[in-house]
Amino acid sequence: MFKVRFVGGIACMVATMAGCGVATASPHANSPVPSEPTLINYVDPSMVRGLSTRSLNSGEAAGRRVHATYPAVADAPRLTEKLFKTVTASLARFAGNDVPAGALPNPEFNVDWQLAAASPEVLGVRLRIGQSMGSGWSESRTTLWYDRANRRALESPGLIRDSAALTTLAGIVRRELALRGPLVNPNALRPERSMFDSLGFNPRGDLVVEFDDKQVGLGVAGRVAVAVPSATAAPLLSETGLRARRASVGTATLISQKDMLAASMDRPAARSSKAGTVDCAKARCVALTYEDGPGPETGRLLNILGAYRARATFFTLGSNASARPELLRRMRDEGHLVANHTWSHRDLSVLSSAMLADQLTRAQHAIVQAIGQVPTLMRPPYGGTDEQVTSVARRLGMSVVRWSVDAEDRDDPDPRAIARRTVSQVRPGSIVLMRDFRPATVDAAPAILRELAAKGYTFVTVPELYGPRAMEPGRTYDSGTMSNVPDRRSMS
Structure with a gap:
């Protein structure tokens, strides 16, 4: 039913000129996977039948610049509905914020997306939600999943088996964050579902946990993510999580801006x-x-x-x-x-x-x-x-x-x-x-x-x-x- 190939990655999305790039399909079956463990594959959306895009765009309403896109998949209406609700809830919070008098540049809200995985078993959609209220840009990341086996749309914590497994995962991630230096605060991490709203997998099948800006670190830390080795993560995954990992595993190489x-x-x-x-x-x-x-x-x-x-x-x-x-x-x-x-x-x-x-x-x-x-x-x-x-x-x-x-x-x-x-x-x-x-x-x-x-x-x-x-x-x-x-x- 699905023709899937991996064509992109989510590492350093705004820094390709500095050497980070996007992952694409490898021409060689034995090509090495990227060394950056938090690089996440994404699927070419044109290869998923019945996929189209939806947009919310209010231009410059009330002095705010708003543009959001998200996918709609014909045979996954519950996922489309959940994506819509997630985007509109974020937009409502943005619209409810007070705009500083004379704020320049204009407040801006922007959402783009990528397919974190797609197979006859699951779909994964990663939303990148950015906003500025006139100074400083911040991003949050949310990955939503659709389990075709039971026709359920889930948030990322649904990939984890239960609350005990989530607590174990939090401990593993906290220990890794403690090694990251002064820009990251491991004590900010708690075993709460809201802290784990963007989970995906790298080409090796490692579980990638990524955080919103300033969630576990200073703003200058940028995107903070941890890759939990596949063997360690597997016992913590739900049935949907195991299906998502199977759909995500593959080879990938990096395409730099120069190569593009x-x-x-x-x-x-x-x-x-x-x-x-x-x-x-x-x-x-x-x-x-x-x-x-x-x-x-x-x-x-x-x-x-x-x-x-x-x-x-x-x-x-x-x-x-x-x-x-x-x-x-x-x-x-x-x-x-x-x-x-x-x-x-x-x-x-x-x-x-x-x-x-x-x-x-x-x-x-x-x-x-x-x-x-x-x-x-x-x-x-x-x-x-x-x-x-x-x-x-x-x-x-x-x-x-x-x-x-x-x-x-x-x-x-x-x-x-x-x-x-x-x-x-x-x-x-x-x-x-x-x-x-x-x-x-x-x-x-x-x-x-x-x-x-x-x-x-x-x-x-x-x-x-x-x-x-x-x-x-x-x-x-x-x-x-x-x-x-x-x-x-x-x-x-």
């Missing part, structure tokens, strides 16, 4: 197969752009665009692209343009250069793996850009694309209002911002296409607005009538 970039070296630049058929110096051109997908509504949107013979530019999230590569291939084949919207929708303007490059490179790798072409455009989430963002984009060969028309569809459930607002703002050369994961946005598409076509507009991809003038890496573009605008941090 090398994988794109010989691929052609992404380009619409219909580029060059319209002269926007003569025609009334508009570039419809969609971001944050692909998602459950994207296929329907592609049907609508095809019916109107319109093409668009899709700024895709790497995490969603890895789950639905077939939708990216369809975009390519139907004349649309696929572009980069980062891996997990973090505000790039507040990240270090290394973290910023990691967000773009991981997304770039996922897109290239899907379509065999290298995106040359990127859109920063929330439009947040500055000199560092454009510098990294230049180094990676990408132009920065913002917009001149915002459909303001992030919270509006009324397709007629979205269409009316969009059409009224469009001018020749406009770049229109919309979101393809929202049903109301897709419902609005026929009216937008019909009314703009009646006004004589032709729908093209972003580079076509500029005709023979090639878009330059590192340059910021807002519309076809403004080839370059000063870099600035957007508050839109």
